[in-house]
Amino acid sequence: MTAERLIACHECDLLQREAPLTGEGVLRCCRCGAELYRHHRDSLDRALAYTLTCIVLFVIGNTYPIVGLSVNGDLVETTLLGAVRVLYTDGMWPIAGLVFVTTFLMP
Ligand SMILES: [Zn+2]
Structure with a gap:
């Protein structure tokens, strides 16, 4: 048997x-x-390629500004972590924590 x-x-x-x-x-x-x-053939290689690509895109996404505002010729830009810092210093620490966790820490 x-x-x-x-x-x-x-x-x-x-x-x-x-x-x-x-x-x-x-x-x-x-x-x-x-x-x-x-x-799937080469599934581990494919997962590694996706992971490395995500790491590169994550670094690029957190290095370059996500928003820019031009007022009277002055250009103000901020990154994702800069936005979290501004939210925190403006007293909106729960929102800053939520944004930090969901956009920077968890991915
Ligand atoms: Zn069935």
């Missing part, structure tokens, strides 16, 4: 034998067609 693994469809709860995927592919439920699992 071979030890075959059973997997349950998360949509219809049908128990099915797990089939190995060779190469790229998607295994679907034979009753409802829901996706059970998939395999």
